[in-house]
Amino acid sequence: MKKVLMGNHALSYGAKLSRVQVIAAYPITPQTQVVELLSEMCADGELDAQFVKVESEHSALAASIGASAVGARTFTATSAQGLALMHEMIHWAVGARTPVVLGNINRAMAPPWSIWTDQNDSLSERDTGIMQVYCESNQEVQDTVIQAYKVAEKVLLPCMVVLDAFYLSHTYEPVDIPEQKLVDKYLPPFNPPYKLDPKDVHAFGGLTDAKWYYELRYKIESAMNRAREEWKKADDEFGKIFGRRYGLVEDYRCKDADIILITSGTITGTARITVDILRDKGKKVGVLKIRVFRPFPTDKVREMLGGAKKVACIDRNISFGQSGIFFEEIKSALYNSSHRPPIWGYIAGLGGRDVTPETIKEIVKRTEESDRPEDLIWIGLKK
Amino acid sequence: MPNAKKIIWKGVDDMPEMAVSIASMRINKTASWRNLKPIIDYNKCKPCGICWKFCPEPSILLKEDGTPMIDYDYCKGCGICAEECPRNAITMHREER
Numbered sequence: 001m002k003k004v005l006m007g008n009h010a011l012s013y014g015a016k017l018s019r020v021q022v023i024a025a026y027p028i029t030p031q032t033q034v035v036e037l038l039s040e041m042c043a044d045g046e047l048d049a050q051f052v053k054v055e056s057e058h059s060a061l062a063a064s065i066g067a068s069a070v071g072a073r074t075f076t077a078t079s080a081q082g083l084a085l086m087h088e089m090i091h092w093a094v095g096a097r098t099p100v101v102l103g104n105i106n107r108a109m110a111p112p113w114s115i116w117t118d119q120n121d122s123l124s125e126r127d128t129g130i131m132q133v134y135c136e137s138n139q140e141v142q143d144t145v146i147q148a149y150k151v152a153e154k155v156l157l158p159c160m161v162v163l164d165a166f167y168l169s170h171t172y173e174p175v176d177i178p179e180q181k182l183v184d185k186y187l188p189p190f191n192p193p194y195k196l197d198p199k200d201v202h203a204f205g206g207l208t209d210a211k212w213y214y215e216l217r218y219k220i221e222s223a224m225n226r227a228r229e230e231w232k233k234a235d236d237e238f239g240k241i242f243g244r245r246y247g248l249v250e251d252y253r254c255k256d257a258d259i260i261l262i263t264s265g266t267i268t269g270t271a272r273i274t275v276d277i278l279r280d281k282g283k284k285v286g287v288l289k290i291r292v293f294r295p296f297p298t299d300k301v302r303e304m305l306g307g308a309k310k311v312a313c314i315d316r317n318i319s320f321g322q323s324g325i326f327f328e329e330i331k332s333a334l335y336n337s338s339h340r341p342p343i344w345g346y347i348a349g350l351g352g353r354d355v356t357p358e359t360i361k362e363i364v365k366r367t368e369e370s371d372r373p374e375d376l377i378w379i380g381l382k383k
Numbered sequence: 384m385p386n387a388k389k390i391i392w393k394g395v396d397d398m399p400e401m402a403v404s405i406a407s408m409r410i411n412k413t414a415s416w417r418n419l420k421p422i423i424d425y426n427k428c429k430p431c432g433i434c435w436k437f438c439p440e441p442s443i444l445l446k447e448d449g450t451p452m453i454d455y456d457y458c459k460g461c462g463i464c465a466e467e468c469p470r471n472a473i474t475m476h477r478e479e480r
């Protein structure tokens with residue numbers, strides 16, 4: 001069945017179709033409608049889940065971790081400062097190996113207050129061990145939630161499904177909502193190896209000295225490593241059942257491209273259109289969208305960028321004192337690779353500033369004309 | 384209930400994914416670092432259960448009739464029970480070592 005849904009509601013539908021059993025969330029713009037709809041679904045009896053009202057995002061994730069520990073499929077959602085307040089609990093969800101799925105609507109961090117999109121909120125959680133997937137359309141948002149449970153519960157790591165504020169969260173698009181019975185076939189009930197259960201007592205997350213802490217960290221990294229393969233498998237199986245596939249990365253006209261643009265989120269769609277315009281003028285340009293950011297698809301990136309003459313990375317985020325964060329990641333993925341094309345790093349669209357085809361044309365032009373790569377280029381800075 | 388087991392692993396391959404152990408808290412008594420020991424004066428206590436509710440460990444057990452008992456194997460001596468008891472029935476005493 002097709003419905004016209006805003007990105008926020010695509011998240012809600014993804015959670016509903018995944019038959020989540022516990023939802024704990026605290027409202028924040030632009031995420032609020034995600035849980036509004038879910039609470040309505042619970043109240044109407046459409047969704048058999050416990051809706052836990054909490055006093056903060058920190059508690060929202062804490063409650064989610066607790067619910068996940070008893071073996072419930074759990075969902076939460078937030079944005080910006082809310083995600084920052086969850087930070088401690090994100091480490092906890094990872095260490096406790098609770099596969100909570102968290103919808104994050106990318107919103108720029110304050111101050112100054114902003115409700116518009118950029119990726120600094122989610123990317124600040126880069127090193128916690130939570131998986132991160134960046135979506136480009138509302139369809140992808142809904143589908144990614146379902147895939148996220150599949151992978152998260154396999155490798156026992158939480159997963160963040162990320163979408164742009166307003167460009168997706170409040171924009172309506174047609175979304176194909178699959179039949180519940182097909183989703184049930186794809187996603188079996190959650191059954192973790194250890195549960196918090198008074199009939200079978202275990203101690204969870206107790207004090208672990210230096211003798212074993214190191215090994216437990218290794219376990220998290222191995223799970224992340226396995227997750228690369230699991231994302232591929234989950235996506236392939238999803239494709240077979242539902243006819244849609246997204247990949248860990250998605251390339252568009254990259255094969256013979258001289259310049260490859262790196263994008264994530266909604267900038268990707270604009271970049272595709274711009275590539276078509278430029279291709280018509282005979283310029284060999286392509287787009288590589290990074291969808292799964294953690295685990296980072298290092299091998300795929302190496303393979304896709306191996307043939308490019310130049311790479312231009314567009315970051316709607318910045319690691320102050322360094323560069324764009326995707327730029328940093330791409331650069332480090334390529335450093336130990338045999339073919340290392342030069343990379344230009346562009347910062348664009350912070351705080352929700354529109355990234356238009358004109359912006360992207362300017363990025364391509366600048367990359368084309370330059371013979372020395374630069375790490376940090378502010379595009380469209382008012383002077 | 385399974386018997387408590389001490390955690391003995393050879394290496395990463397036979398370890399569980401998460402820091403989980405079988406009932407190990409029965410062996411792993413955590414009170415060794417307590418400096419102040421709560422003592423209940425049962426002449427003052429009119430079992431209301433407030434100390435039981437507030438103990439963060441939780442190291443206060445309630446008998447059938449509601450009388451609180453402190454489990455000194457796990458009580459960390461934080462004093463919250465003494466602070467919260469409305470009848471001042473709990474006092475904190477320095478541990479003798």
Ligand code: SF4
Binds near residue numbers: 421440457462463
């Ligand atoms: S001192 Fe603290 S840990 Fe001990 S019984 Fe009282 S509240 Fe519990």
Ligand code: SF4
Binds near residue numbers: 423430468473
């Ligand atoms: S709070 Fe005080 S009065 Fe109440 S049960 Fe505990 S010791 Fe007794």
